[in-house]
Structure formats: structure tokens, C-alpha cells
Amino acid sequence: MIHNIKNKVFITDTASLSCAGNNCDELFTNVCEGNSGVKNNDQYSYDSCPAIGKIQSKNSFYNNLIIQCQKILDNSTLENFNNTLLIIGSSVGGMSLTEDSYFKNSDYKDIDTTKHNINYISEVIKKEFNFYDDISFSTACTSSANALGYAYEVLQKGIYENALVIGVDSLCKTTVGGFLSLGVLSSNPCKPFDKNRDGMNVSEAIACLLLETKAIKNSVEICGVGYSSDAYHMTQPHSDGSTKAMKNALQCANILSNQIDYINTHGTGTIANDEAEANSICNIFTHKPYVSSTKSITGHTLGAAGAIEAIISCKIIQNQIIPKNSFLDEIDNKELNLTVKTIKKNVNYVLSNSFAFGGNNCSLVFGKVI
């Protein structure tokens, strides 16, 4: 009864659009140089001006979604997506459209219910491209990390030929207002792991990754995924949960903790997350790998975070460069080996963390293809 297939899985193509770059090269350059795309904006809150990450584009969000998918197709060896599983990771789905409709006349009847749910994202894409099948995951801030984990699992088991993972969340008043109500938004680009950190930045992004079971030039291997649940609180994290997810990822990838060269943290810049995550990392990784958060540059793209940070992790491996922690002035937990400068280093394995509301945790391991 044991399923015998165990393929290796590779990320062969990526595309992204965020406040930190119109493509993946721009994104990585800005991450390495510390050019934040996060700026103050009062459009998403009636009485505040938090720092958020808005995409600068003349196209609509949904047009940009199609454009990014087309970029993936153009750059890949695929002729079409007919044998591709489309996997979406999103926490807001079409909520910004619902808001636009409802706030016009405060009338529910103006809302187009077909454009509200998570699967609206896949509906938009399927109008332009034909896929073998599609599935959408929605677990708040781990949505696209979980989507990537699923892609890894189904390709490893030989269930599908290849998979297109898209992490996507657009800015909306619900999420900005919601995080404001929890008192966790900063008015500046966030300072993860800093002693004086004062919160996160809500952001938006479209991040696409093509996964296949054959490597091509510049591919990065996705070596493993680890999941766990805190079983503790809806919004307060527990370091036992993050520890379990990271350990499970290492076990899945069949590597030891001291083989991880760099950790791309969830690192949102909130008091709670960064403390819990730092504790977990210090407990497991006693060899002190390099650690950074890239959310000061991209903001916290919520459902898209796992995917955009997977792209950054791929760039790190492809370029053998570890980015600095931008806006880090005074380190809180001195046991963490937080990078203060962008450096060239031999990088074989990267661990990327995502943690979400409800205590949902997902860690991914990426590896250099030798």
C-alpha cells in the first residue's frame, strides 16, 4: 500500500509584482540594497496613516495577475498550462472588490457575490488559461506557503506533471483596519527583531512559481515542507508550534539543522511574532545560520508572503548572496545571527518560515541544485 514514487521537485520559473519590484530581479535588488517599497498611506483607514506596501502600476490588480501568469508561460519550457495544476494561496480573495461595491451606497445588493470568495482568483486566471485542475488554499498568512507545500507534495508523489503556485493578496480596508484594531501596525517600514520594533506593514503582491519534476538551468530544489498547529491562541503565536514546523521541514528534507545556511524568517516586526520566532530558531539552530526578514522591504503580503519569500529564497540560492536586515538598529535577541550587511556566501540550503492566525505554521526548505 506504500506509494512508491518519490520525485525531486524544482522551482523552474518565477514571476512577481509587489511594492518592492516589478519583477523578481528588481525585488531581489531592492531587498539586498534596503530599498523599501513601504510608504505611509491613509487610503485604507478612516483615521490613520500606517505604512503599507502598495503596488505601483497603471494596470488593475487582476490584469496584473494575468500578466504575471503570461510571464511564467513565456519564460518556461511549457507550451501551455494544460497539464499544470493551478494552486492559489490567498487570504483576502476578492474582498477589495466587495469593499468597493459595498461602500458606494452601503447596499449589500451592489456586491457581486461571484467576485468575493477566494476562488475568484482562480476564476480570473482560468478565463485566460486552461489548466489541468485547480485548488485554492486560504489559511491567512500561511496561504501561499501551504500552497507551495502542497505543490511539493503532489509533484513528489507523481500525482500531477507540474504546478503553478500563485500567492496573491490585494490591499483592502478589512485587513488594514483589522490589524490596526489589534494595535500591530507601524507608521514606518517595520524593524523585525529590533529592540524598538513597533509593528508590521500590511502589503499586497502577486508571486508566481512554476514547479516541475525536472530541473533546468538556474532551478532551485524545493527539498521539504513542515507543518504544525500551535493549538494555543488565534493571534498570539507559541514558539512550540514554530519549532515543530521547522523540525518537520528539516525531517522532510532529510537534512540536519546545521546544514541550513540561511533562514528567511516570518519576521513581521511585531513584538509577539519576532520573540516567539527568535526563541524557536535559537533552540534548533545552535550553529547560528544567517537570519533575516525581508518584510521591511516588501511589507507583509499576508496570503502572498510564503510565495514571495520563496522567490527571494530562490534568488539567494541562485546568486549566492544573503541580504541584510534593513532598518535593524538594535538587535533584541543577541543569540540570533542577524545580517547587518548584504554578503556573498556559499548557500546550499535555505529555510523559509510563515506563521498565521489560528496558529497555522509552515516552513519550507530550498536547496541549491548541484
Added chain:
Amino acid sequence: MTINLEIIDSSYIYDPIQIEDLKTKELVPKMVTRRRLTRAAKIAIYLASETNFEEGRIVYGNSYAELDSSAKILNSINNKEPISPTIFQNSVNNTAVSYLSMLTKNKHEIMTISSGDNTSLNILKAGAIKALDGDTLLLLVTETLNIEKIEELNNCINFLECGVALKIRVTQENPTMKYKDMKNIENIPLSIIHMLNIAKNVDKKKSNIIEVVL
């Protein structure tokens, strides 16, 4: 490719407006926990109990998420009032299973799928693929649409609250249930239909094996 799943246990529940007795007080004795539960969370906790599922991986899904929480947030924003942080934390798609995991101290992998009308079909597919690892999983789907003024948005769904749970494991044995023999219930959310049909056709006196096509 196909994977055969044995339905070890199953449960389903639905009501046109509001499901009456979800045994919430009995299943969640601590008031400070109970008071935060959304309707979907109460249904999830009830169904997990009915299928005798205590610990393990869960594949959950819904199409309309926590509509009541989302609606209240929209109204707060519209009225320029502060958003309740409790309601915001209860607005994510994985709210129901998060409360279930907290209650049962279930620290395993818990996925949440939201694929519109194909939600329960995708839960079956994802669950089947994960079941290849050899463990017993809980597949769970809920919809809770009983919000104020829902009639302004809804003209096709007659059951505003519903949920299905299937406790499954993979099997090499041949299927005993056929999808073509299953009759649809009219005007129930399509997002639960694949799992509901299976649950309704379970014969507790026999082995119940369904084929999942990927």
C-alpha cells in the same frame, strides 16, 4: 490517477436557518473559549466529536468563509467605527479548525481549502493524496451563511448552515460506493455537495469505500 478511501466514520448536519443543538456547552465547557466560537467553529467541533476524531491531520474547507465576521467588519468600516479585534481574528477562512485544534490540543497539519463549488471535491482530492502517507485524516467542510440581511444576497441557497465530516484512510480495496447513485439535495451549498453525498450514502453495517479521481 485514482485513490480509494475507506470512510471509517462520517457525520453531516444542515438546517435552513440555524442548526439547533450542536452540544457546544458539553463539548466546550470553558466559557471564555466557548464565547469566542463562530458558528462554523461550533459545527466543526460538533462534527469532529460525532466522528470520534481526536487527533491527527485535518483537511478543512469552506467557500464563503466567516461571512458574519466579514459583514460586521465591513459595517464597522462603513460606519467609521473601530473594528472589533475579536471579530477580525475570527474572519480568516481557517477560523473554525483553529478553534477545534485549540480545544483538542491537536498540533498536527491542518489545511484549509476554498475552491468555491468544488470545495468539498478538492478536500476529497487533497485528503486522498495526503492519506497515501498511511494515517487517518479528518475531512471537514462547513458553510455558515445565516447573517443579517443575507436575503439581499441570496436567492438560491435554502440551507444557510451545513457541515460534513468524513474520517478516512487510504485503502487498496475496491470501491463500494458509486457517485452516480447519489442524489443531490436541492438548494444546499454546492461547496459541500461531494462530501455530503458520500456521508448520506454511508451504510454503517458495511465497509464504505469511495474512489477519488485526481
Added chain:
Amino acid sequence: MITSENFKEVLIKYLNLEDISTDEIDDNDPLFGEDGLGLDSVDSIELVLAIEKEYGVKITDTTKYEKIFTSVQTLLDYINDTMKS
């Protein structure tokens, strides 16, 4: 002057406390933690919003948070003292 009775009704309403009556909440019960009412940090935010909405009292000095939020009595005293001045 806000009475203990009225304040406990506000607590029950805004924190969605179920199956509990005002006379089951002791004035000196700790608000947070297992030994008292069992509230958490999200409740403290809800309480700040509730107190502003019901009594017009803003709690902005976070350094005094712990002292103010110790028990029903300490919170009520703070509200009444602030309303007097």
C-alpha cells in the same frame, strides 16, 4: 458614578461572556489569567474600545495598563476617577 452592576453588564455585553450573571463576577476577581475571569490581550483591546464607547473614557497611558486592568474594581475606580476630573 458608574456602578459595579452597570459596569459588569458592560463587561458581559462587550466581551460576549455567556451564562454568567453580574452577581457571579466578584469585584476583586482578577480580570486576566486562569484564576480570574480568564480574559486575554484581545479582551483588553475590546475593553478599551468598550469603555470609550460607553463612558467616553480613553485609556491611553499604556504604562499604567497592568495596574488599571488588575480587577473589576481597579478598572471601575479608574473610570470613575477619570470621569470626575
